Amino acid sequence: MTRPTPAPEDPSEHPSERPVEPLAGDVVAWPAPAARGPVRGTVRLPGSKSLTNRHLVLAAVADGPVTLRGALVSRDSALMRAALESLGARFEDLPDGGLRVHPLPLGKPLEGEVEVDCGLAGTVMRFVPFVAALRPGRVRFDGDAGARVRPMAPVIDALRRLGVTVHEEGEPGLLPFTVHTPPDAATVAGGPRASEDGAAGAHSPAAPVPEAAVDAGASSQFLSGALLAxxxxxxxxxxxxxxxTVPSPEHVGMTVAVLRSLGVRVEQPDATSWTVAPGGIAAHEAAIEPDLSNAGPFLAAAAVTGGSVTVPDWPTRTTQIGDRWRRILPAFGASVALTVDRTDRSRAALTVTGGTRPDGTALVTGARDVADTAELAPTVAAIALLAEGPTRLxxxxxxxxxxxxxxxxLAAESARFGVEVDEQTDALGFPGTDASGPLTPAVAQTYHDHRMATFAAVVGLRVPGTAVVDVATTAKTMPDxxxxxxxxxxPAAGADEAGAL
Known part of the structure; x- marks a missing residue:
């Protein structure tokens, strides 16, 4: 992985002296709006990217058509749709906003070699190779330049254990590679089809259940991809x-929960093993929860300005990692209230109110030690930069x-804002503004990473003059x-709700 560095057009320039107007070529920096006072409002979120792409995969391998409600429309979900279409699935956008998925023909050989563009989507590059192995044939996987440095060895090793040939075209364990599935692979045939209780048919010899071992220490997506297929x-x-360990174990829990909700029998004899019974997935309908991870920047806006932000339709029971915001934000001095809907107790409104001093100005306290923030870490880091005491992630x-x-x-961009961060192998330490002094405006780089863009936007609330290069990268999970x-x-005059655009 290439370490991020200051912008190449002037690497020696101190971040406080960088112009807000840009930059090399035709790249234009987005002027991040600074808060004029406490931020207040209601934000309706689009569907969860993690849930959308899991449901898209399961719909594509179902026994009949599937209708999805609330599915996210973003670059990552578009890449997933295109990948599954290349394998034979069909998608139909319904007039009421729903999405009907017609599954791919499982077990039927591909008519020719297929190309899958993973973009920079981890779910596409880690989930779809297992789906590709359900049809005999050859499928080549590649993606953006940044995708070619993301670890893929656990997926490749697991496929090989299941009788699939994988040809690596470049550095081992990375994109690009080609999956070649023979007709007798365990993913396609490999002997008699087992019944739902794991036994072979009455006139067939016993068919052992295939096994695969995966080191998911670098990403829980390695496990989820295998479980879904x-x-x-x-x-x-x-x-x-x-x-x-498994980072973001909630994501594995999410995968198992979705499978079980669709009638798939998944057993977990211990914390590190799973058995998925055969039987398939019936035609069904499913609704996608709002994306709770993407709630983070909006809730952080309340926390760092002493304001109040409400997110409606917050699920009262969820496997999404974004539900951790309810315990993370109080560590920075904010208060969190969950108001359950009286007519539908599966939904609630989550309201975050930032801390304030007696004079009404915002007060963000350092959280000291915050463990396992996973994909929420960039937003937590933005709050930590603006907090008055130390925080360690x-x-x-x-x-x-x-x-x-x-x-x-995060360390490089914090330096642009004039703050030196203690970067360790698996931790970041933020000194707090009482030690670092006030932040200075900067043109923040995003590295084609949507969460680095929202990190800079949160910091910009309290640092007027901040600009964000390539804010459009947020289209990965939140195009608007x-x-x-x-x-x-x-907000413009009369506007009182973000997201209702």
Whole structure:
């Protein structure tokens, strides 16, 4: 992974002296709006990217058509749709905003070699190779330049254990590579099809359940990809995690919960192994929860300005990692209230109110030690930069293998704002403004990483003159982010709700 560095057009320039107007070529920096006072409003969020792409995969391998409600429309979901279409699935946008998915023909050989563009989407590059292995043939995977440095070895190793040939075209364990699935691979046939109780047919010899071992220490997506495709494997799958820990275990829990909600039998005999029974997925309808991770920047806006922001339709029970905001934000002095809907107790309104001093000005306290923030870390880092006391984020080393090396990127961008961050292998330490002094305006780089863009937007609330290079990268999971953010932070007359655009 290439370590992020200051912008190449003038690497020696101190961040406080960088112009807000840009930059090399035709790249234009977005002027991040500064808060004129406490930020207040309501933000309706689009569907969860993590849930959308899981449901898209399961719809594509179902036994019949599937209708999805509330599915996210973004670059990552578009890449997933295109990948599944190339494997034979069909998508139909319905007049009422729903999405109907017609599944791919499982087990039927591909008519020719297929090309899959993963972009920079981890779910596409880690989920779809397992789906590709459900049809005999050859499928080549590649993506953006940044995708070619993201770890893929656990996916490749697991496929090989299941009888699939993988040809690596460049550095081992990375994109690009070609998956070649023979007709007798365990993912396609590999012997008699087992019944739902794991036994072979009455006139067939016993068919052992295929097994795969995956080290998911770098990403929980390695496990989720295998689990999702296992529902369509003729004999199911026994899956074992071989690493020390799984980052973002909520995402594995999400995958298992979605499978079970669709009638797939998933057993977990211990914390590191899963057995998915064969049987397939019936035609169904499903609704996608709002994206709670993407709630972070908007809730942080309340926390760092002493304001109040409400997110409606917050699920009262969820496997999304974004539900951690309810315990993270109070550590910075904010208060969190969950008001359950009286007519539908599965939904609630989450309201975050930032801390204030007696004179009404914002007060953000250092949180000291905050562990395992996972994909929420960039937004937590923005709050920590603006807090008055120290904060240390730990257990986030796996973020070095995300869209960029996020620990290095956060350290580099903090330096642009005039703050030296203590960067360790799997931790970041922020001194707090009482030690670092006030932040200075900067033109923040994003490294093609949507969460680095929202990190800079949050910092810009309290640092007038901040600009964000390539804010359009937020389209990965939230295409309307710039408009939603401006609507909340600097609303036009009469506007009172971000997201309702």
């Amino acid at each position: 296992a529902a369509a494997m003729p004999r199911g799958l026994r899956l074992r995690h071989t690493g020390a 730990t257990g986030i080393g796996h973020l070095r293998g995300h869209e960029t090396d996020r620990l290095a990127a 982010f710039p408009a939603m953010w401006t609507s909340l932070v600097a």
